[in-house]
Amino acid sequence: MYDYLVVGAGLFGAVFAREAADRGYSVLVVDKRSHIAGNVYCEDVEGIQVHKYGAHIFHTNNDAVWKYVNRFSEFNRFTNSPVANYRGELYSLPFNMYTFNRMWGVVTPQEAMEKIESQRRAAGITEPRNLEEQAISLVGTDIYEKLVKGYTEKQWGRDCTDLPAFIIRRLPVRYTFDNNYFNAKYQGIPVKGYTALVEAMLEGIDIRLGVDYLENRAELDALARKVVYTGPIDAYFGFCKGALEYRSVRFETELLDIPNFQGNAAVNYTDRETPYTRIIEHKWFQFGRDAEGRELPKTVISREYSSEWKPGDEPYYPVNDEKNSALYAAYRTLAEGEEKVLFGGRLAEYRYYDMDAVIASALAAAEKEFKQ
Numbered sequence: 001m002y003d004y005l006v007v008g009a010g011l012f013g014a015v016f017a018r019e020a021a022d023r024g025y026s027v028l029v030v031d032k033r034s035h036i037a038g039n040v041y042c043e044d045v046e047g048i049q050v051h052k053y054g055a056h057i058f059h060t061n062n063d064a065v066w067k068y069v070n071r072f073s074e075f076n077r078f079t080n081s082p083v084a085n086y087r088g089e090l091y092s093l094p095f096n097m098y099t100f101n102r103m104w105g106v107v108t109p110q111e112a113m114e115k116i117e118s119q120r121r122a123a124g125i126t127e128p129r130n131l132e133e134q135a136i137s138l139v140g141t142d143i144y145e146k147l148v149k150g151y152t153e154k155q156w157g158r159d160c161t162d163l164p165a166f167i168i169r170r171l172p173v174r175y176t177f178d179n180n181y182f183n184a185k186y187q188g189i190p191v192k193g194y195t196a197l198v199e200a201m202l203e204g205i206d207i208r209l210g211v212d213y214l215e216n217r218a219e220l221d222a223l224a225r226k227v228v229y230t231g232p233i234d235a236y237f238g239f240c241k242g243a244l245e246y247r248s249v250r251f252e253t254e255l256l257d258i259p260n261f262q263g264n265a266a267v268n269y270t271d272r273e274t275p276y277t278r279i280i281e282h283k284w285f286q287f288g289r290d291a292e293g294r295e296l297p298k299t300v301i302s303r304e305y306s307s308e309w310k311p312g313d314e315p316y317y318p319v320n321d322e323k324n325s326a327l328y329a330a331y332r333t334l335a336e337g338e339e340k341v342l343f344g345g346r347l348a349e350y351r352y353y354d355m356d357a358v359i360a361s362a363l364a365a366a367e368k369e370f371k372q
Helices: 011-022 063-069 097-104 109-123 131-156 194-201 217-221 282-286 322-336 355-371
Strands: 002-007 027-031 042-045 048-051 058-060 083-086 089-092 186-188 206-209 224-229 246-256 266-269 278-281 299-308 341-343
Touching: 002 011, 002 217, 011 027, 011 194, 011 224, 011 355, 042 194, 048 282, 048 299, 058 063, 058 355, 063 355, 083 131, 089 097, 089 131, 097 109, 097 131, 109 131, 131 299, 217 224, 278 282, 282 299
Parallel strands: 002 027, 002 224, 027 206, 083 266, 224 341
Antiparallel strands: 042 048, 058 186, 083 089, 246 299, 266 278, 278 299
């Protein structure tokens, strides 16, 4: 008999399990996948840590979270500086003075601000009603048309005029030459990959992989006093109120017998015609070297295709519109009636979480649980 059954070996589950074990509680972690680490799972391919479920770059301003993750892994100094490719034209992301110079030939911040302001006035936008108007009000018409519109419509599968303004409200726009996309106090990648990070979190804890909790619920519930559930909340309740909607991502990954494909970890393809949203070249997350510092002679790339989620796909991004928000609220009410189940993580809470936020959430949930 365990004190806690943790369903899901991703970041939320691993952090909660570690906190419980450190306080002397017995814990069993189960996951329906054949590996730990959830969507941050990395697999070693020719010495390259390949981010199996899409690129994950750790960044945070939270001192406590940064100190916590460094208990389990050393981090490198990787800084996210993606590049936008619009029909062969290359632009800096986030939008900064390099972007404005490439777009308009301006060389001073004042010139860039005046250009954006003139395009905002010409568009006649006072109170943005949708994503298109919000983007134009932030960066002007030219940048919107080349670097925002096509990428966003591929990512969400909807016209920008049909998407809410809040999605892009925090779009980074800088009148400096700063290429650091996140601009966080701490940023990097675990030196040995995320799988090793989660493996260290789960050290000494019982784990069963390839186990579907929902198909074996009665048997597994009987093993523990309490359950920590990190799976889809609608699936837990048998979709009794309907299925929550997500966007999903499909990956085409290739091992190439060349040392350098695109010269950067991430290149976004912002035209509407290119079917994928971006290409990730995984070796550049570790500066082109293996864990021992040796240069890697090959490279691995992943093309990312955004798609509507359907049963059997991996759910990535919640569709936080009015309909789905109301549906989640109904499931949340049901969850509050489950006295012996704690719900946490991106799927159980139906929200997009940065990695530092999900770790902070798991630590807070553990603190609350163990004070009781």
